[in-house]
Amino acid sequence: MSLLVIGGTGTLGRQIVLQALTKGYQVRCLVRNFRKAAFLKEWGVELVYGDLARPETIPPCLKGITAVIDASTSRANELDSLKKVDWDGKLCLIEAAKVANIKRFIFFSAQNVEQFNNIPLMKLKYGIETKLQDSGIPYTIFRLTGFYQGLIEQYAIPILENLPIWVTNENTYISYMDTQDIAKFCLKALQIPQTTNQIFFLSGSKGWVSSEIINLCEQLAGQEAKIQKIPLFILKVVSRFFGFFEWGQNISDRLSFAEILSAENNFSKSTFELYKMFKIDPSEIIQLDDYFLEYFIRLLKRLRDINFEDVQKQKNLVI
Numbered sequence: 518m519s520l521l522v523i524g525g526t527g528t529l530g531r532q533i534v535l536q537a538l539t540k541g542y543q544v545r546c547l548v549r550n551f552r553k554a555a556f557l558k559e560w561g562v563e564l565v566y567g568d569l570a571r572p573e574t575i576p577p578c579l580k581g582i583t584a585v586i587d588a589s590t591s592r593a594n595e596l597d598s599l600k601k602v603d604w605d606g607k608l609c610l611i612e613a614a615k616v617a618n619i620k621r622f623i624f625f626s627a628q629n630v631e632q633f634n635n636i637p638l639m640k641l642k643y644g645i646e647t648k649l650q651d652s653g654i655p656y657t658i659f660r661l662t663g664f665y666q667g668l669i670e671q672y673a674i675p676i677l678e679n680l681p682i683w684v685t686n687e688n689t690y691i692s693y694m695d696t697q698d699i700a701k702f703c704l705k706a707l708q709i710p711q712t713t714n715q716i717f718f719l720s721g722s723k724g725w726v727s728s729e730i731i732n733l734c735e736q737l738a739g740q741e742a743k744i745q746k747i748p749l750f751i752l753k754v755v756s757r758f759f760g761f762f763e764w765g766q767n768i769s770d771r772l773s774f775a776e777i778l779s780a781e782n783n784f785s786k787s788t789f790e791l792y793k794m795f796k797i798d799p800s801e802i803i804q805l806d807d808y809f810l811e812y813f814i815r816l817l818k819r820l821r822d823i824n825f826e827d828v829q830k831q832k833n834l835v836i
């Protein structure tokens with residue numbers, strides 16, 4: 518089976534690519550910058566030029582492809598790209614997939630997407646879900662929560678750098694997931710026919726509130742967080758001025774994310790039944806505390822190595 522991955526350079530996409538290669542799939546990645554994607558080529562991926570914001574570049578990328586895995590989304594720093602990438606580009610991708618007779622199309626959406634028409638990315642995601650369902654292409658849609666990887670930028674780095682962390686008075690539990698585990702589900706979907714034409718809510722096995730994540734980071738970093746509390750309703754008012762939504766990256770994320778958190782939602786809904794269907798043992802799933810522990814151990818080791826190199830350099834200078 519040959520796969521076309523879109524978003525292979527991204528946080529989730531690269532995990533999908535890595536696991537797909539390990540499983541022996543032929544992997545092609547649609548990329549818009551070969552230099553940035555050089556690491557994928559080193560892993561054994563075939564790179565093809567394509568840009569979702571330039572629809573004419575999409576159809577040739579699908580030649581000889583069996584399944585499409587779309588893990589792309591517009592980058593938060595490319596301000597005018599939201600509609601071009603997450604709507605126009607995706608519509609063109611679905612159309613091209615139909616023409617190419619693609620046997621499975623995997624798309625990543627977000628939890629509670631149907632409830633947040635006021636958030637542009639959520640609205641577009643929901644629209645694309647519908648278009649994909651109507652396309653006649655065998656599909657699998659995963660509705661995701663936040664990624665562990667996003668929590669590093671949101672909590673761990675600010676604590677380490679003594680920068681403020683914004684928290685609201687919200688107390689919602691969120692079952693974040695490691696992208697390695699999401700990738701596992703994604704690739705299993707290709708092997709399990711019952712996952713065709715289905716929408717799955719994927720989330721981790723344990724819900725976390727932000728204060729627990731902060732405590733965990735404080736313990737591991739041996740440093741206290743500078744917490745800035747802001748009432749949720751103020752965040753909501755401010756968020757009206759930010760029309761853009763992109764998870765875990767800039768201020769508008771935090772604002773829109775807060776809005777999602779404030780609603781009745783099922784973020785922490787258990788996905789254990791799913792694990793059975795996907796033949797994934799829940800004990801294989803990486804827990805957030807283990808993920809953070811590994812991150813801090815790696816970081817401390819790096820800092821020690823840098824320190825060691827500096828001492829060596831100084832010794833050499835003295836000699």
Ligand SMILES: NC(=O)c1ccc[n+]([C@@H]2O[C@H](COP(=O)([O-])OP(=O)(O)OC[C@H]3O[C@@H](n4cnc5c(N)ncnc54)[C@H](OP(=O)(O)O)[C@@H]3O)[C@@H](O)[C@H]2O)c1
Binds near residue numbers: 547602
């Ligand atoms: N992050 C979360 O917490 C979260 C939560 C729920 C759902 N999701 C969804 O999960 C999926 C993966 O998210 P992620 O956080 O891994 O994404 P990401 O790290 O932001 O990566 C985005 C990917 O899309 C590519 N891309 C952007 N614009 C493009 C264009 N014009 N043409 C072709 N490729 C383009 C990027 O390529 P470049 O490297 O060239 O920029 C990159 O590979 C997305 O659909 C996202 O909406 C994410």
